[in-house]
Amino acid sequence: MAEEDTARHRARMQRKKAVIEERIARASLERGVFLLHTGSGKGKSSAAFGVLARALGHGMNAVVVQFVKSRSDTGEEAFFRRHPAVRWYVMGEGFTWETQDPARDAAAARAAWETARAALTDPGVALVILDELTYAFKYHWLDLEEALAVFRARPFHQHLIVTGRAAPAALVEAADTVTEMGLVKHAFQAGVKAMPGIEW
Known part of the structure; x- marks a missing residue:
């Protein structure tokens, strides 16, 4: 040069x-922040679990509540569930096209919300991750305004991450940091099956 x-x-x-x-x-x-990971691209939950690793590195306690996902054989759960500072709850019934039972899906979402609400009122929990929560608002399984009120009332230093596609505008407005993952291309479109360690 x-x-x-x-x-x-x-x-x-x-x-x-x-x-x-x-x-x-x-x-x-200095206060807890609310992060929202949304959009049609891959990586919303993966990004949240990256933050989880970072929080654990700082000695924080965390709770993860998965709303739609029902499988308990994912790499992230196998890794983080062993950590004494993490409570991990898989509370979904599976994707809606698999269950084909809206009443069952709604009941599962309400049960998951009660678990989430307990974490969101616990000052001993530094990080709460509500994975795939946005679907509960899309399908009207949960009341958005009620959830936002709970988010606002959480302990002052508690961090919150919500993931999922099609986040409603009020959720975007309430979050401190919003990241929209965009899909450029995906291996599945080329016929590559979901691979362990990458997709689950």
Whole structure:
């Protein structure tokens, strides 16, 4: 790189550093944050479980409640369930096209919500992950406003992650950080079956 280019680059990075440091200095509030992972792409739950690993590394206690998923042979559950600081609940009945029983799905969602509500009122739980919760609002198994009230009333330092497609606008508005996973391509579209360690 020419000396002139190096000087320009250094000046640009110094300006950027000053802007970022000023933003960091302004962010002084410490409280629990609400993260929402939504969108049609793969990785919403995987991202949440990555945060779970990070939280455990900081000595936090966590609760995971899975709303739609019913299988208990996933790699993430096998790994995290062994950790003494994690309580893991698989409470779904399976995908709606498999169950074909809306009353059964709704009952399972309500039972999962009661487990989630207990975690969301427990000051000893630092992180709550509600995996695939958005479907409970899409199919009207749960009342969104009631859930949002519980989210707002949770312990001040408790973090919350909600995952699932088609998050309703009010959920997006309530979250502190929203990430929308976009699908560009997926191996399944090319006929590749779900592989252990990648899909489950």
